[in-house]
Amino acid sequence: MKVRYSSTVFVAGLIFFAGYAALFIAPDEKTMHAIQRIFYFHLPSWIAMFTALSVVFVANVAYLATRKPKWDALGVSGTEAAVVCCTIGLATGPLWAKPVWGIWWTWDARLTTTFILWLLYISYLLLRGLLDDPERKATFSAVFGIFAFLDAPLVYVSNRLWRTQHPQPVIGGGNGSGLDPGMGKVLLLCVIAVMGVMIIILLDRYTLEKLRQEFEELRLEYETLNLEPASIGKERP
Amino acid sequence: MSTLRATAILLSKELRLEFRTRELLSATIVFALVVVVLFSFAFDPTAAESRRYGPGLLWISFLFAGSLMLNPSFARERLNDTIDALRMAPISPFAILAAKMLANFIFMSVVEVVLVPVFSVLYNVSLAGVAGRLILVLALGTIGLTVTGTVFSAISSHARLRELLLPLLLLPILTPLLIAAVEATASLLVEDPELDRTWVALLAGFDIVFLTASWLLCDYLIEE
Numbered sequence: 518m519k520v521r522y523s524s525t526v527f528v529a530g531l532i533f534f535a536g537y538a539a540l541f542i543a544p545d546e547k548t549m550h551a552i553q554r555i556f557y558f559h560l561p562s563w564i565a566m567f568t569a570l571s572v573v574f575v576a577n578v579a580y581l582a583t584r585k586p587k588w589d590a591l592g593v594s595g596t597e598a599a600v601v602c603c604t605i606g607l608a609t610g611p612l613w614a615k616p617v618w619g620i621w622w623t624w625d626a627r628l629t630t631t632f633i634l635w636l637l638y639i640s641y642l643l644l645r646g647l648l649d650d651p652e653r654k655a656t657f658s659a660v661f662g663i664f665a666f667l668d669a670p671l672v673y674v675s676n677r678l679w680r681t682q683h684p685q686p687v688i689g690g691g692n693g694s695g696l697d698p699g700m701g702k703v704l705l706l707c708v709i710a711v712m713g714v715m716i717i718i719l720l721d722r723y724t725l726e727k728l729r730q731e732f733e734e735l736r737l738e739y740e741t742l743n744l745e746p747a748s749i750g751k752e753r754p
Numbered sequence: 755m756s757t758l759r760a761t762a763i764l765l766s767k768e769l770r771l772e773f774r775t776r777e778l779l780s781a782t783i784v785f786a787l788v789v790v791v792l793f794s795f796a797f798d799p800t801a802a803e804s805r806r807y808g809p810g811l812l813w814i815s816f817l818f819a820g821s822l823m824l825n826p827s828f829a830r831e832r833l834n835d836t837i838d839a840l841r842m843a844p845i846s847p848f849a850i851l852a853a854k855m856l857a858n859f860i861f862m863s864v865v866e867v868v869l870v871p872v873f874s875v876l877y878n879v880s881l882a883g884v885a886g887r888l889i890l891v892l893a894l895g896t897i898g899l900t901v902t903g904t905v906f907s908a909i910s911s912h913a914r915l916r917e918l919l920l921p922l923l924l925l926p927i928l929t930p931l932l933i934a935a936v937e938a939t940a941s942l943l944v945e946d947p948e949l950d951r952t953w954v955a956l957l958a959g960f961d962i963v964f965l966t967a968s969w970l971l972c973d974y975l976i977e978e
Binding site for chain 1: 914922930
């Protein structure tokens, strides 16, 4: 627990420093100026989201293979962390797009894909809420999670073929791409900081979910033993 | 019993059950018709406009109708707990799922066979020269719709608010299918119709990916 506490404090410090670096240390962008600085949190939140979604996919497959409740706990924690990161990405994008593109939103491949992903994983969380039996909840949400993960590349390809407007990848995007070294360092710092936040959220949520599972098991045991009225600590009426 | 034979027997059971009353089919056809008619108020249904919006309209109405029609597929089995009897039978769980997928594919095809000519008449779009290619696009799109829809119907049949949940799970997953089907259909409605192969390939890819996934995961869907 002590490690968890100190790492949370460390990540909190890191994200504050990353914010400071993105605002004051990173060099000014030639045409977009201040608004470009949102990019230091926009891109890292997407990287963190895709990392979290990969964790979810691994957890879903592992749950179906082993049937250990800890994988289900990891799956739901990862999904919630991913939805948070996705929401940050979807919110920071339009803030940047309005002054630069002149519009809040456009139905471009990357924007549409992430929006659909956001909807899919929110449906995943809704599905969990609507299934009562814990084992069935875990199995069905794992199956749906795998379907959603398989759908992501198809959504991207179909939108890519259809219409696209998002800026081409700045880093490693062929000729003329690349960042100023000063920008690169700040970006790296921001990626590490946002990843740290995502991992802390994920782990805390994981601990919470494990506690809930344990609690639920104990409650069931209690009920079968008929020691006490079952009304104590029920999550929902 | 071989999976193939079990599937055939279960399919005949699904078809007999439906064609005794035809209630699901008639309700779905009328629903799709309502959607098609309502769309005429969303834009000016001249021939030129219909060519632009028609494919989208057609597929949206199929997707909506499908997401409602697929609901009873597994929910019907829960009514008398017949799903338990199916599970106890010494057959592969994929046979149960495959029979339902095939039955839903047939039901959806019936809906489309009725709806497409009606659409063609109402929106003044000529489909005579492209019938064969259109059937290919419709079949590929319908496979994708019924494969994912049947799987999610198994999931949502156990949930609360299942009528609302199924479209919620199904429609976002079908985004690539909708885009590909609409674009492929649109390529057949222009002056010089030529089937766009990219979209047909994407449709086929969608079908293969999710058919394989449901084959791999069907044990978890049908178990208890």
